[in-house]
Amino acid sequence: MHTCPPPIEELSKWLREYPSTKGNYGHLLLEQRCDCKQELLDELRQYFESAHLDAREYFHAVIGIDLHPDVDDDANHALYPKCLPESARRGLFGEVMAGLITESYTFVGQHKWLVPVFLFRYHADAEKYLFDLARNEKRTRAVFGRLGSDFIGISLGRDGSVVRFIAGEAKWRSNLKDSVIEELLLGKWTTKGEKRVRLGGIWHNLNTDTQIPHGVRQLQRLLQECDPNGYSAAILSMDKALLLRDPVPIPRTDLVLIVGNVDSKREKGLPFITWENAPNEYVAGNDLQVVEVFLSEGERLIDSIYDNLWTEGDNNASA
């Protein structure tokens, strides 16, 4: 389970906040105001270890089982998440940041959000490999269904049942600028017949997503594995949401988090996404929370976090 509280105090020292809420639209701009201090890095490392702990444990379980016929005792190689290539680390960083910010700041609707376990579903190629059994980059196959939201969190009622989901997209980009943001939000250009059209994009994904976010089944399974007793009411409410034809609706907050470096000359407090009103492209009708996080040397931050995960042994995260 992810149990480490967010380092709210250190975050506020590090990031300047520009929050706004209008109706069911919330916007939060977070701007880096100073260099990362060691205290912050230490706390972030702990938070990231906690976020990765569950996946790491199960990843190691897989690696630990050696099927070679001569191997009896399974060796445990501590690799995850260090073994991940750079691009994957960046992806993970975005997802953990989504959790961190969600747990640390007040969003539209003022709900208390909880990320009991992090799902890291950034492996877009998985289906291609699994169905083709080949690492052939040229071959493309239709990905079955949707990969699901990058991030998912819950809000619990007094009885422990889930009263609201928060789910959405968390993206890291090294260089945030209008064109990059536009592509993220509206999708990449592609040609369809003779026309140039946009494909996908955050708004499209959110607009077409289901009321119960993809990934709830997985989150529920993890809760059952990790703390079935503590989350029994949440588990039940998820059963209802997933199984019943006409369940009592569990409302959803959509989250868009974009994190990356911005030009140092960029005017302070100026977000890429409109903050006064919800963007016109967003038509899903849920509460929408947009978060923009502007960093100065994001890559260095990411590397210094990931290079130092579990350098002090396996118990860090629970400390």
Added chain:
Amino acid sequence: MLPHDDERLEVANTIRQLIASEENLTPVQARSFVRCLQNSWNVPMIKWGEDESFGQLNDARRLIHAAEIYRQLEGYSSPNALLCYRRAGELLEWLMRAKDQISTIAPIALFAAGAYQLGGLPAMASSLLVQAEVRESGAQLYSSFLKADFDGVIKNVAMFWSENQELTNYSQGKRLLDNENDDNISWYFTVELVRSLGLIADSLRHGDDQRLEKALDKLYALDKLAVRVFSDDVSLLITLLCNVAIEYNESSIYKPIKQITQSSERHQKRLFTFARRQFKRRRGILWSSQRQGLNRLLNSSSFALCTPTGSGKTLVATFAIIKELLLKDEVVPAPLGLYLVPSRALATEVEDKLTNEFGKDLVITGLYGGTDWGITDYWLAADQPTVLIATVEKADALMRFLCPFLVARLRLLILDEAHLVVPEDNENSRRSFADHTNRSIKLEAFVSRLLMLSPSISRIALTAVAGGASLPVAKWTEGRQDAEAIGTNYRSTRQLVGKLEVSTDSSGRMLLELMNGQPLYVRGRNEPVYIPLRLPRMPNLPATMRNSIYRFTELSVLWTALHLVGEKRRILISIAQEPEQTMGWYKDAFELNGWENINFKPPKDEVLLAKYIETLEACKDYCGINSYEYFLLKRGIASNHGQMPQRLRRLMINLIDLRICPITVATATLTEGVNLPFDIIFLTSLTRRSYDFSINKQIITPLSVSEFNNLAGRAGRPGTTNGMEGMTLIAVPQKPSTTAPAQIPNQVKQIVNLNRVYDTLINNLQNPKMVREETNSPLALLLDTIAKLVEKLYGKTSGEFLEWLDTIAPDEISQEAGTGMSSPEARLADCIDELDGILISALEEIRQVESRDLRGSEIEAFLAKLWKKTFSSVASIQEIWLEKAFIRRGRAAIEVVYPDADERRRLYQYGFPPYLGRRFEQVVPRIRKVIENASNYGTMSENERIVVFDSLGDIISNDRGFGFRAPRTVTDQILLKNWKNVLSWWMNVENVKGPEPQELRAWQRFVVDNFEFRLGITIGAVVAYSWSSGSSAPLQIPSLNLWREITGLPWFGFWVRELLRWGTLEPFVAFALSQGLSHTRSEALELRSEYETWLKNLYGGLDAESFINPQLFLEWRRSRPKRDSSRVDNISVKAKLTGTNGRRVRYNVIPIEVENTIQWIDASGYELARSQAQIDMMGTSDVPSDYVLQVKNGKATVRKYIVY
């Protein structure tokens, strides 16, 4: 129990009740099913929207989720979970088969197969994936895995490793995650998944628990990882694979094998080979019904297994044979198992199956010979465990011949289709007692007698019919009042029952009414499910044909079948009676305009073509070139009925089994317990007509529910058909076919009647009370028949009746006793004789086994015990008078009616009921004389030979008791009068005119009833008696060496029943046909010259007896050059270890060709060794091989084992 568990169950229950009800489908589900059927049948589909597809997919996901809740909270084998998985499987299957676009959204075929596997419907999973178009390598791998095709899995993974050589290197494989490529985790995961599935498949097929456990751990870990890092669909697929793998482990055939061979390494090794072969045939994963049966078998020695047709009961019987015979192969005398089957066709099937598996370990014989033991019956003297597969009649004859011998060796009794012990309570059954033709009572009497003699043998009863019969069958089998049948409702395929509506103005449509016995009911609507057939319309029939509504219906069915078969479908047209009439109608139709373009193309495959031609030749030989059978076979239509000569029947069944003939027209005898691959069964009638001459009235008997179920159970057998469902459709006309105004009202009446009969059947099939037919029992019914007749004729009841039984002899009741007459008195006398036969047989057998006569109260005690062993004693409501009557009549039979012990012994040996036997005894010397006089039969001319047969026939032809009989129809009575002509035709005498095509079946019936059966029985009785009276020791083992000496008969006596059976006057022909040396009688006759040349060269001038001496036949056969049957097996090659230190000594490996070397890899994908390429080392796809790397004294070799 966690907080909220109850509420979670409630949620799961809500959705299960809503969309997974066992009894009915929701409207949208029914529409989805219809849509899938329509697509399968290439007819236009109903309107359907994308949102409905999504709805169904979501429902399937809901149900899989609900199933998981049930498994968590109610346990692994929760019945509710099974229901949810099954319906999820169905919803996904229907989408898949409708070629729904949604298959691009989710891998629905794989989801469906996984759900079916977890729902305990492995055959459905497998059939579904056979149909799914799976192209991608990964999907193919998962598909093989979900089909439990582990050889296929290995083939898939071998291909993967061949394409990814670098990963077979242990250290390189380990460095996969060091690779900086994007998303190396997904690739690593994929590789590890392939490793796990490969190793699981290989460990399963070899029974390697240790490595299996590790591979399962790995897959389990991958599942836990997938749920964290992959999309919902990928994670769901991995979860399904993981759960299915766990299920496979639980259901592996190695589990029971390990349990029963714990103490014998030798047997374990042998049975591992058996298990490996089962895996090759994709039967290594046991079905739930089999697991239940085997669990019981491992814990007890006797039980009844009651599961639907096609649920794999034969495997349970096979394990019983392993347990009781194979594992006791060192016991002296070698143990014997008796496998009782209802038909000779089933005997053949069982024999083939068992010989295939255990032909080298056990003697397996189907006792086909006309004699009660034949030239191939080496089992008699064998010191190997033996399985005898026989019908009850054959087993009974054998018992009379070899009782003490059998009893000394018998350890196991398997009773297949045991419910046949239950007679139908109707006039026909009651009459059949007097005719001595009731099979139920034969079965009851034989088994009860056997249980008296060998009370401690293991008994396994197999039955398909649930309900009424299963409980008494279980009690009877176990010999305990509190016994219960092991039963499951497992069905391997979906069964649909409905109507084929035929009409002159359309190409007909199918109305589907029942699915798996439940109404295909659409909740909230009453719309029936129709599938219109868009076939070309049948050309208008000429008036002679359309004026009979029955003829029109039968031809419509043929027309429909001919246009539905396509490339793949196999259709059975099942007819209630008079197949010759139907076949004749078919022939006439084929000669009409519009039918001429319907062609059948014989198979291209050489082996199949040879089978087809062989059958054609045999058909020409036994039926004639002008016969309907030959005509239809030329057009790809196989035929089969009970009167068809055995050899031709076997060949026809073989053609059907090999799917050579797309259409089969047959009576119900074809399908009695035999597994044949039909997709659709059309029934053309649900009633049988007969004529009762005693009351001059036509009797119409409807098909019983159990008979219908048995027939319907043959449609859509798993692995043998192409569809997911077997359909049984009853053809019912909708409008008059005639255009003649005078005929129309009559046809309208007939149509109303046919619809009424159909509706009644459908109602009865749905009504559980009717399915649970009343449990009658044969002995009780016989005693009741006797009591009723006594009351009717003499007014005697209760005490008076019993007193009457104490003294009465059949000839005191009627002078017509034992003459086959039908007056009430004659029938009563014959019923008493039937009862006496059972009683005397039992008492005679105990005398033989104990070598002394029982006296006075001993008899009563014995009979009381015998009564307790009868089916009647457990099935009937215990009426005390039944038992009393049984015992008192037994004592009377011994002490009053047949007091002479010597006579009883003789009567017992003749095999007839005693009074009939007494009458028969009068002709015994005459029969013996004719046989004795035929000492020069070997050199007789054809005319002289047929005269011998005529003289044998003359002795019995006029006796209606033990002699020839025929139905009282004009045609049959003419045959009876001209029996010599029929005999000459049957015995293949030259230039004898045979029957016209329409008469053929009547002639064949006459042959079967009178020559094969009645004449054969009388001769068999004389020969058996000659052996027994000539033999000094009761345990004397019959042998060809002693045969002539002991019987005092010439070889003709040995051959006569074989000759009658094969329809030849020449013993060599019978020999050659029985040994499979020739296909036809004329071919066998040609072969005779080879034998004669051999004989003359070897022995010079010989007497007549030598020409037909079976010992010489066998010697000649042994002297013939054998076909080279050497198999490329057990080849080995040296290897160099490249990826192992060899410490495990023995490794199962898979070959991968790399340039000029063979790379030997472990199933987990790691290279272990290499060797030089060698052509014969590689397996072929149709003959999979196993390879074992062995490391001994530092040297490594790989040995190849072909899995046959």
